[in-house]
Amino acid sequence: MPVMVNGPDEARLRRAFLEEAEEIVQRLSESLAHMEESADRELVNEVFRLTHSLKSESALMGYQSLSRLAHAMEDVLGKVRSGSLSLGREALDLLTAGADRSAVMMADISRTGTEDGADVEDLVGSLAVLVGKESAPGAPAGPAAARTLASARGEPAFDAVELRRIEEARDRGESLVRLTVRVLPDEPMKFARAFLVFSNLEQVVNVIRAVPPMDGLPTRDEEYAETVFYLTAPPGDELLEGASRVDQIESTAVERIGFPGAAAGVDASVAAEGAGEGAPTEPQARPAEKSSIRVDTRKLDELWSFVAELVIHKAHISRLCDGVARGMEAAMIHEELLESADSLEKLSSGMQQAMRDTRMIPISIIFSKFPRLVRDLSRKLGKPVELALEGEDTEIDRSLVESLSDPLTHIIRNSVDHGLEFPEERVRLGKPEKGRITVSARRQGGTIVIELADDGRGLDTERIRRKGMDMGVPNASAMTEAQVRELVFLPGFSTKDVVTDVSGRGVGMDVVATRVRTDLRGDVELASEPGRGTRVILRLPLTLTIVNSLLLADQGQLYAVPLSDLDSTAKLPAADISLEDGAEVAPWMGEVIRVHSMSGLLGGDRPSRDEYFAVVLRHGDGRAFLIVDELMEEREIVIKPVDDLVNPLRLFSGVSILEDGRLVFILDTSFVRRDNF
Amino acid sequence: MGAKILIADDLSFMRMIQREILTERGYTIVGEATDGLDAVNKFQALNPDLVLLDITMPNMNGLEAMRKIFTINPKARVIMCSALGQQSLIVEAIRAGVKDFIVKPFKPERILSAIDKALQA
Secondary structure, three states: OOOOOOOHHHHHHHHHHHHHHHHHHHHHHHHHHHHHHOOOHHHHHHHHHHHHHHHHHHHHOOOHHHHHHHHHHHHHHHHHHHOOOOOOHHHHHHHHHHHHHHHHHHHHHHHHOOOOOOOOHHHHHHHHHHHOOOOOOOOOOHHHHHHHHOOOOOOOOOOHHHHHHHHHHHHOOOEEEEEEEEEOOOOOOHHHHHHHHHHHHHHHOEEEEEEOOOOOOOOOHHHHHEEEEEEEEOOOOHHHHHHHOOOOEEEEEEEEEOOHHHHOOOOHHHHHHHHHOOOOOOOOOOOOOOOOOOOOHHHHHHHHHHHHHHHHHHHHHHHHHHHHHOOOOHHHHHHHHHHHHHHHHHHHHHHHHHHHHHOEEEOHHHHOOHHHHHHHHHHHHOOOEEEEEEOOOOEEEHHHHHHHHHHHHHHHHHHHHHHOOOHHHHHHOOOOOOEEEEEEEEEEOOEEEEEEEEOOOOOOHHHHHHHHHHOOOOOHHHOOHHHHHHHOOOHHHHOHHHHHHOOOOOOOHHHHHHHHHHHOOOEEEEEEEOOOEEEEEEEEEOOOOEEEEEEEEEOOEEEEEEHHHEEEEEEEEHHHOEEEOOEEEEEEOOEEEEEEEHHHHOOOOOOOOOEEEEEEEEEOOEEEEEEEOEEEEEEEEEOEOOOHHHOOOOOEEEEEEOOOOOEEEEEOOHHHHHHHO | OOOEEEEEOOOHHHHHHHHHHHHHOOOEEEEEEOOHHHHHHHHHHHOOOEEEEEOOOOOOOHHHHHHHHHHHOOOOOEEEEEEOOOHHHHHHHHHHOOOEEEEEOOOHHHHHHHHHHHHHO
16 A cells, blocks of 8 residues: 555645656656757656656556656657657657646646546546556556555665655665564563664664664564664664663564666656756645645644634633623622733733644755755756755744745755855865765744754855955945945955856845845844854744734834834934934944934934934844834734735835724834945 | 672572672672662762662662663663562663663573673673
């Protein structure tokens, strides 16, 4: 049977599959379109490889019809490759129809989770006629799929994630090993014994899968009398022997087994050939967030328990209303109401937390695309790269996933392209030949910190400074290192000449900065040590929808500044304000920063007073005063997106509606940074 | 041989059995602790090659003591002693890095072979 998964893993796996398969089908369609013009050998190989991947991956997920269709296409292309079939109009039309049908089927799978009802027999039949053999209706999806699904040697059907890890290990020159561990019959804790071996193994090799699995305490300890570990390990058995050298083990058996890819009947030369060519595959833009989501039932249970409690409180309050009607004593009502309000507050914050949890999803959904991205880039550029991913379990808000994927991809591409040196240079510098990129995620309080580090050449701040001076950035010559690094985020720095000029990065970092700072209300900073590497650090709010903010009022309208964008509040005497280069400035903490007023931002004049209420806004390193009529309270607000039509100045990142119906505009403080330069 | 071993168990009877088995094999018992806190203090003071740590002890249980010991020396060799039914605690201890575990009641060979293997590793 296909991969056995349940619960949230299934959705995650399916999503990973769809993402990959959608990309394959898209490239398939593109390549077939090119074939219309000219079908050289390389192109045929590419298309062959794509159909082959589609076949294997869909078979692994149990999508038999899709796999069957891809297999029929692969057969035709196999004949074309070997020269026994010429690629005529009919073949091209059928293959294109096959690619189109696959795309439709995947859209169905994406919507319903199954391919039920898909009929591919017409196409499969026509394709089979082309290769000169009639396909038996209802036959399984060919020998390859059959072998992967139910191996004669009893190997499990690895899922997409496992396959990827195996593939990466193969690229590192490791082999796939089946380690069978038998525990002595008198061991009273067989699971713990097997777990001890597992834990030792995990420290030296990559365990891909354990049968039975190692997660959670088993109900039947006896099942662990024999445990099979599928793992990838470098040549030599010493590591494995060392790890399984614990007490109470009856026997261990080490077998090196073939890679599942090889078992699937791929023509190895084609696989190798195909993989080396073509543009590095950038992960495609993710399909728009689905209107239905899968939520862990435990999270829903938790929410439900809050609802149950809510019902009790409702009853309590109804009773109090009755009490009022019956002339209950005011002091008593007051006391009970206070108690109720207190409980309701706890409840609502609990519900908010639980609700937010349902929106959370592990960041591995983004990270899982990086090994492939790095591998492709590494091959294309001829730079061997080792990629380490850390903190993949870190949960982020679903709404962040889409916007975060591109900037991270961008940064990684920069790292491989510009950050890492070529192997010869690295060797000359006494560095390991293989460059290293580490991508890590962790939660720090209410913030998600994502760090992308490479051990490449680092930023050449002097060259960036010179570039800045050339571009006419004021004060570039006197800037601190940190300020110079910040120049990389300027729009002008993404020009072609800089890419080749600045040793380091520069390509489109302004886009990254805008996305992270403005769209995601986070921050990004660069750290670098010449010759040692560069780190890009992203800090993102845990969620985009509820934000702690300070409410401000100006000319009767309410505004809010997220606390993360607020440095402090201040009283600003009018006498402190002066003019510098036509802009109003005032001293603050030993610096001179810009002064804005809310009315000024909206095109009016600053009201005339002796002393103003102001907040000090911050955006990255930038600070600026903002004068308002009134500073109000601090509170959590729920942010709703704002239409650009009512926000022509892009001053606001959203709106919120208070419980009394008043509208609050949420300030987008990115103008503060723009002022700096 | 003669490796230095610290025994931690709140039952004096249990400590006695362990002491006898181990001394007979030529190990040196550098100390005996009667609760978790005592075990941590003695570990720090005596720097033994290996600790035999009971899970159920008063005044800081074995798991907590294990964690403290690992913060003092992340490479410490610790063997947990547990009763049947404490499998989840053992798994937790393995995650934290203990070298092996022994389930009570145990035969002398068990404790010896576990210690021998842990000291070899």
